[in-house]
Amino acid sequence: MPDPESYRIRGGAKRMIDVSILENPKVDAAFAFHVWPEFEYGIIGLKDGILTATSDIFRVNITGKGGHVAKPKSTNNPVLAVCDAIMQIKLIENSEPHILDIVDVDVKADAKNIIPTSGIFWGSIRTLSLETRDLLEGEILKILEDTKERYKVEYEIDFIHLDYLPVINDLNNTKHCENSASKVAIVRRLINPYFIGEDFGWFSSSGIPSTLMLLGCSPIDRIGNNELHTDNMIVDERTLQLGIDIMTDVALSYNLETNINITSGTKYEITDEAMQNTPSNTCNNSQAGDLELQEYMDIDY
Structure with a gap:
């Protein structure tokens, strides 16, 4: 990656x-x-005032505990955590116009009978103000904290501001x-x-x-x-x-x-x-x- x-x-x-x-x-x-x-x-x-948006991305890496599919209770499945986090992020509501979407998911196991250890997904955030962007990033962090507790996983997130105001x-x-x-x-x-x-x-x-x-x-x-x-x-x-x-x-x-x-x-x-x-x-x-x-x-x- x-x-x-x-x-x-x-x-x-x-x-x-x-x-x-x-x-x-x-x-x-x-x-x-x-x-x-x-x-x-x-x-x-031609348009007066705001014409275009910010253009930023984020990457989330969720790490659980992998293992054999025959023993799911001995694992903390990151696939479920990734899927749930993505769905919750898509449900974020904000009254200000914005675009928040998931653009790539990478969850791969070494074999079809193996629960993987980690999964990564990428998202795009586009807003008409930096204030709205900050609010959305805060909501994403809350969701990941909830995901961490619910699925007993860890996460890392990078908010990548692409310098487009x-x-x-x-x-x-x-x-x-x-x-x-x-x-x-x-x-x-x-x-x-x-x-x-x-x-x-x-x-x-x-x-x-x-x-x-x-x-x-x-x-x-x-x-x-x-x-x-x-x-x-x-x-x-x-x-x-x-x-x-x-x-x-x-x-x-x-x-x-x-x-x-x-x-x-x-x-x-x-x-x-x-x-x-x-x-x-x-x-x-x-x-x-x-x-x-x-x-x-x-x-x-």
């Missing part, structure tokens, strides 16, 4: 902050894109991004956060007004069948230029107080089908009814 320390990933944003990327010169704001295959090319997802979009910055993106794309205002992990959250946690935009990238025929971080994800490559041009507008208009006049080039359409297939995690876009967008090629400053 890998050393839990090998899972303690420090995202790129944290490493940048550790080497003083926010100082000299001082950073006033941070903006970023994440490609988003749920949306068709030409759609930008919630992305909290700044209200003013997000409006600024909407102004830039809506010149050339359909802006979708999101209602609910996503339980993905994203290290960009370190910038907002450092006190930097930040906004992460979701850059729709799917070809129209892939909507609903194009998943992030899978081997079958397909990107409409026009997304690259669209993202560059929107971010150019965001940066120049923010830092230089300059409005970019985007000269129209080739026209394309966001189809009615794409609008209907857009996930329900959206409300009215800032250009409702205007399905014709302009794919721009020339920028005048």
